[in-house]
Every structure is written in C-alpha cells, then in structure tokens.
Amino acid sequence: MPVKYSELKMELSQQHQSIIDGIEAVCKKRNIKLTSQRKIVLAIMLKSEKAMSAYELLDLLKIEEPHAKPPTIYRVLEFLLEQDFIHKVESSNSYVICPHFNQLDHISILIICDNCKQITESNSEQVADTLKALAKQQQFQIKHSVIEIHGLCHTCKLITQ
Ligand SMILES: [Zn+2]
Ligand SMILES: [Zn+2]
CATH class of the missing domain: 3.30.1490.190 (Ferric-uptake regulator, C-terminal dimerisarion domain)
Known part of the structure; x- marks a missing residue:
C-alpha cells in the first residue's frame, strides 16, 4: 500500500516522490516490502541532499516515529544497504542514497x-x-x-x- 505522503509531517517534492515510487517498484520486482518506515528514511535522505550519520537519521525519523530507537534505524539501514538503495560512506561513517537503485x-x-x-x-x-x-x-x-x-x-x- 503506498504511503500517503500528505500524512507525513515532511513534504516531498514531485521529484523525490517519483524516486521513492521507483524504488518501490524495484522492491515489488524483488518481492520485498518497502515499509512506510523504510520510505520515511529514504525520504529523509533524499531531502537532506548530503550524507547523514545513523544518529542524524534517527533524530529526523523520530519526528515521524517518536518511539524509534537506534536498533530501528540500523535495521532500516541494513535493509537499504543490502538492496543497494543506499551506500555507506566509510570515511565519514555516514550514508547516501544511490541514484542507481535498480542495479543490484x-x-x-x-x-x-x-x-x-x-x-x-x-x-x-x-x-x-x-x-x-x-x-x-x-x-x-x-x-x-x-x-x-x-x-x-x-x-x-x-x-x-
Ligand atoms: Zn566542494
Ligand atoms: Zn549506487
């Protein structure tokens, strides 16, 4: 079920929305689920336009999900890394969204x-x-x-x- 972005506190541009829709289509093909929590994290990363640490991401995720804890964000990041939707920048211990999300x-x-x-x-x-x-x-x-x-x-x- 698609997330209604209007229900989120953050607003997404048309461009960002279409990227998330694209990622969701890839997930369907791979038979995996892009949960609303995963979508929120992707949306946060798209909006920031820079690499973010897990804790920066967690702080912003808490705006949507106040009960989110460090394991919550690490679980989401692990999933997104596995699917090559994001990459880890080892030198700064941060994460960036990948523009080639359909290439595993x-x-x-x-x-x-x-x-x-x-x-x-x-x-x-x-x-x-x-x-x-x-x-x-x-x-x-x-x-x-x-x-x-x-x-x-x-x-x-x-x-x-
Ligand atoms: Zn520069
Ligand atoms: Zn990439």
Whole structure:
C-alpha cells in the first residue's frame, strides 16, 4: 500500500516522490516490502541532499516515529544497504542514497569533496569489469564494494585557488 505522503509531517517534492515510487517498484520486482518506515528514511535522505550519520537519521525519523530507537534505524539501514538503495560512506561513517537503485550489486564510486562534503556517485562498467577480473584472479567473490575518491569539487577548487 503506498504511503500517503500528505500524512507525513515532511513534504516531498514531485521529484523525490517519483524516486521513492521507483524504488518501490524495484522492491515489488524483488518481492520485498518497502515499509512506510523504510520510505520515511529514504525520504529523509533524499531531502537532506548530503550524507547523514545513523544518529542524524534517527533524530529526523523520530519526528515521524517518536518511539524509534537506534536498533530501528540500523535495521532500516541494513535493509537499504543490502538492496543497494543506499551506500555507506566509510570515511565519514555516514550514508547516501544511490541514484542507481535498480542495479543490484553494482560497484559504487563515490566522489567526495572534502571541503563542502558534496558526494556524487558514478557508475562505471569498465571499473566494475576490472575489479571483477582482479577478484576472479584471486578466486575471490565480491559481495559489495564502494570506492571513495576524495578531493575538491569544481566550485571548491575555484574558491581555494
Ligand atoms: Zn549506487
Ligand atoms: Zn566542494
């Protein structure tokens, strides 16, 4: 059953709503359930437009679900990570929403600006193929991989010059 976004305290833009609808369609195909709690967390991540820690997410989830506790948010994050709907940014112990949510087991390349903290995700078949070939040489099975590239984005580079 679709969540009526108007029932949530937060308002979602058309664009964000259609992303969540897209994720929900993927869930249906995979025979898994996008509960309203999972939708709320996705909505919070979409609205923030930056990487968020589990505790930042929990604080915002509490606006909708006052009884939410740390295990609540970790359960939701675990599910979203497993489905590749979000990625964990290991260097900052935070989470970002993935723009390639319909591609299970993709190799995520996070380009992170260390100044403004903006993160963009890239997806490269070439890089994926190279990593898969390397893993195969070692008879290693890749479960998940996130590549982090740190530096300065275009805007910050101009400012700091
Ligand atoms: Zn991704
Ligand atoms: Zn920047």
